[in-house]
Amino acid sequence: MPNVTVKPVHFEDFGGSDFERLVFAYHLRIGWAALAWYGQTGSDQGRDIVGIEPSDQGRDRRTVIQCVNRESLTQAKAEHDMANAVAAPTGAPDAFRFVCRSAVSAQRRDEIAQAARNLGVRDVTIWSGSEFEEHLRLHAEFLLRRFTEGVVFPDDGVGLRAFVDDFSELDDAGALSLIGRAFDRPAFRTPFMSESYLPAFLQAIEDTIGALNTGIWKTRDGIEIRRIPSLHHIRDARIRGELQQTVRALDALRRLFKRGLEEGRIRHCQCSQPNCPTFMVEPSAAAELDLERTRMLDRLNRIIPHFDVRID
Structure with a gap:
C-alpha cells in the first residue's frame, strides 16, 4: 500500500467568515451546547462565538471563542477582545478560547493567560x-474535508446545525466515534460508592439509552446537546447488534438500580428534604452495579475506535 502524505491545511487561503463558520461547525460537532455566533452579526463585542463547553467532571463552562484568521495573534488584539467580552451584556465568561490560523509562541500564550x-x-x-x-482530523474529519474541497458552509447558525448533523457521509467508524461521546460522562466513570448524586446517575442511564435509540443526546436536565448518529445509522449488522446489546445492558443496569431501591439496599437518607442527594448504598449493591457497568463498557471498548471509558 503506497504511503499517503497528509498536507497541512492553509487556513490563510480562506476568508475570516469561512474560518468562523468552520470553528462554529467544529464546536457544534463535538457537542457544545447553546452556541451563539455573534461574529455573524457584525457586532460581536469581543465574542465571535459563545457556548457551553461540556465537562465530564460536571462543571460545564460558558466559554467565549475568538477566531483569529490573521498572520499572528497579537497581545493588543487578545487583550482588547477579552476586555470587551468581559464588559458585554452577557457578562464575564468562565473561559476564553482562541482558535488561530498561525503559530502562537509559548511567551504569547503565557502573556494572554495572565491578561x-x-x-x-x-x-x-x-x-x-x-x-x-x-x-x-480527530473529531470532525468530514468537516475538514468539505472545507478544503470548497464546499460552501451555510452562513447562519440554523443552517450550520443541519449541515453538521448530516450523517449520510459518515462511515461506521465515524458514527461510532460520535456515539461514544454519549458515554463520556461521570455516570460511566465514577465508582458507585463514590457517586455523589444518584438521581443523576439514573437519569444519565436513561438519557444514554435514548441517545443510542434516537440520536438525541441530552444533558441530565433534559436540554438537547446535539444530534448524534443512532445505532440505526450503523451499516455493519454485527456492530449494530452489539449496540443493541449495549442498550439491553443499560436497561439491565437501570433495572438493577431500581431493584436496589425496592429492596432497600439503595435508600434515601432519612432527612426531611425531598431533593436531598444523599443516599445510603450497601457495598454488595454497589459492587453489582459496578460489575454490570464494567461489562457494558468492555463491550463498547471492543467496538468503538479509540473508546476507552472505564470506572476510575
Whole structure:
C-alpha cells in the first residue's frame, strides 16, 4: 500500500467568515451546547462565538471563542477582545478560547493567560492553526474535508446545525466515534460508592439509552446537546447488534438500580428534604452495579475506535 502524505491545511487561503463558520461547525460537532455566533452579526463585542463547553467532571463552562484568521495573534488584539467580552451584556465568561490560523509562541500564550486572569477569567485555551487542524482530523474529519474541497458552509447558525448533523457521509467508524461521546460522562466513570448524586446517575442511564435509540443526546436536565448518529445509522449488522446489546445492558443496569431501591439496599437518607442527594448504598449493591457497568463498557471498548471509558 503506497504511503499517503497528509498536507497541512492553509487556513490563510480562506476568508475570516469561512474560518468562523468552520470553528462554529467544529464546536457544534463535538457537542457544545447553546452556541451563539455573534461574529455573524457584525457586532460581536469581543465574542465571535459563545457556548457551553461540556465537562465530564460536571462543571460545564460558558466559554467565549475568538477566531483569529490573521498572520499572528497579537497581545493588543487578545487583550482588547477579552476586555470587551468581559464588559458585554452577557457578562464575564468562565473561559476564553482562541482558535488561530498561525503559530502562537509559548511567551504569547503565557502573556494572554495572565491578561485573562487580570480580568477575572482563569481558564484560557489557545490553539494554533496546526493544533486546530489536529482536533478537526480527530473529531470532525468530514468537516475538514468539505472545507478544503470548497464546499460552501451555510452562513447562519440554523443552517450550520443541519449541515453538521448530516450523517449520510459518515462511515461506521465515524458514527461510532460520535456515539461514544454519549458515554463520556461521570455516570460511566465514577465508582458507585463514590457517586455523589444518584438521581443523576439514573437519569444519565436513561438519557444514554435514548441517545443510542434516537440520536438525541441530552444533558441530565433534559436540554438537547446535539444530534448524534443512532445505532440505526450503523451499516455493519454485527456492530449494530452489539449496540443493541449495549442498550439491553443499560436497561439491565437501570433495572438493577431500581431493584436496589425496592429492596432497600439503595435508600434515601432519612432527612426531611425531598431533593436531598444523599443516599445510603450497601457495598454488595454497589459492587453489582459496578460489575454490570464494567461489562457494558468492555463491550463498547471492543467496538468503538479509540473508546476507552472505564470506572476510575
